[in-house]
Amino acid sequence: MELAGARTLVTGGAGLVGSHIADLLVDAGVDEIVVIDNFTRGSRQNLEDASRSGKVTLIDGDIRDVATVNRAMDGIDLVFHQAAIRITQCAEQPREAVSVLVDGTFNVLEAAVNAKVRKVVAASSASVYGEPSYVPIDEGHPFNNRTLYGAAKVANEQILRSFNDMYELPYVALRYFNIYGPRMDVYGVYTEVLIRWLDRIEAGEAPLIFGDGKQSMDFVYITDVARANLAAMRSSVSDDVFNVASGTETTLNELAAILLELMGRPDLQPEHREERKVNPVRRRLAAIEKAREMLGFETIVDVREGLQRLVDWRKTIKVLA
Ligand SMILES: NC(=O)c1ccc[n+]([C@@H]2O[C@H](COP(=O)([O-])OP(=O)(O)OC[C@H]3O[C@@H](n4cnc5c(N)ncnc54)[C@H](O)[C@@H]3O)[C@@H](O)[C@H]2O)c1
Structure with missing residues (x-):
């Protein structure tokens, strides 16, 4: 067409x-x-x-x-x-x-x-x-x-x-x-794990991972x-x-590590909590x-580049807020 x-x-x-x-x-x-x-x-x-x-x-x-x-x-x-x-x-x-x-x-x-x-x-x-x-x-x-x-x-x-x-x-x-990037809803009730982690890392808190963190997503x-x-x-x-x-698999543990690095807090270690039965799907590829x-x-756009853009965009909307 x-x-x-x-x-x-x-x-x-x-x-x-x-x-x-x-x-x-x-x-x-x-x-x-x-x-x-x-x-x-x-x-x-x-x-x-x-x-x-x-x-x-x-x-x-x-x-x-x-x-x-x-x-x-x-x-x-x-x-x-x-x-x-x-x-x-x-x-x-x-x-x-x-x-x-x-x-x-x-x-x-x-x-x-x-x-x-x-x-x-x-x-x-x-x-x-x-x-x-x-x-x-x-x-x-x-x-x-x-x-x-x-x-x-x-x-x-x-x-x-x-x-x-x-x-x-x-x-x-x-x-x-698993879609991510600028204009993700950062304030809504149903915000994704990614945004919650960004909030926590910014506040100097470790990202919370429910379960072993081996659950994977295919981020696009x-x-x-x-x-x-x-x-x-x-x-x-x-x-x-x-x-x-994207045809690539990223575990929650890998995602947390990339975010901590991009946000300049490699010192923070993710905290593991008991798994909640919210999303029982273990793998996405x-x-x-x-x-x-x-x-x-x-x-x-690969996951590192995309997450960098997400982090940069989020800074701009925080300034505007
Ligand atoms: N975001 C993801 O990771 C993802 C993954 C798989 C599929 N999808 C699908 O992709 C599509 C777009 O998702 P998105 O991430 O842009 O979600 P989004 O919530 O950002 O966008 C959906 C839009 O639909 C509007 N909407 C909801 N109910 C409506 C109604 N009754 N009448 C008119 N508008 C209504 C919302 O206000 C919102 O602006 C959806 O169909 C979603 O199910 C999204």
Whole structure:
């Protein structure tokens, strides 16, 4: 799909991934970027850069509201569907989870069909894989997920597939692994372990690791995730799913060591506490060949470089606060 001159909609566009997609859409020369976001998270500030282009129309609205979604979709060619609530919030508010992730996604896709949208790129998640049966996790790996959030993401992929067959709505779903980088929510209730550690290290306290710290993640830097979205939209590929990851494994122990070094506190030793059963998945390591071969996508920012950028960005927002 050609991006130059296209009219685009980004759901959840005030959030982490959505706002970075908006930045890249400006660079790609799209005509219009409509953002729908209800500010559960996200912020207007995240869209400041993209808004300078004069191409952003922000709709403060909810994807659960059919009329608002239809209004946002009017005249749109290409959709990037990012709006969702976090895995932790899904566990605490299961009805909210299903209404936003399942019904909301249905609303977006139904409106896309009615508006004759040419393609949808939608956010899925590595959560669909649950505890890995093998690594690296390729796209054919079974859905071992046992969370409601993951269940809703599986449902999203299946609804996309059914809409492809029922209405010939082209789509690509992207299974993001562990995203980090500037515009991560540093103040929210559901902040990631990474941000909590940065806060502690800054306060001269050791990062807390629940368990042995051997649990691993496949970190992917935010601008790489946004690039993957544009690559998926541009490509002729449809009706398919792709991992979006760096293809490298970082344990919590390694992550803590890198952060302590980057923040100039190698003297602090992480404190281990008894494991909490919040996230039972022990390993994350993605196979990235499919995205490379079919979308021409691979990450360019490695974890050290990305964490350095995150630390630098966080300093700038602390100054502004
Ligand atoms: N961040 C990660 O590590 C990660 C990993 C895997 C998948 N994902 C998925 O990627 C997508 C983007 O995640 P993110 O990290 O940018 O999250 P985010 O919370 O920063 O962005 C999501 C945005 O959606 C908005 N939103 C929530 N409910 C809404 C509703 N009912 N109507 C309209 N807007 C609503 C929020 O206000 C927020 O701005 C989500 O679908 C998420 O499930 C994220």
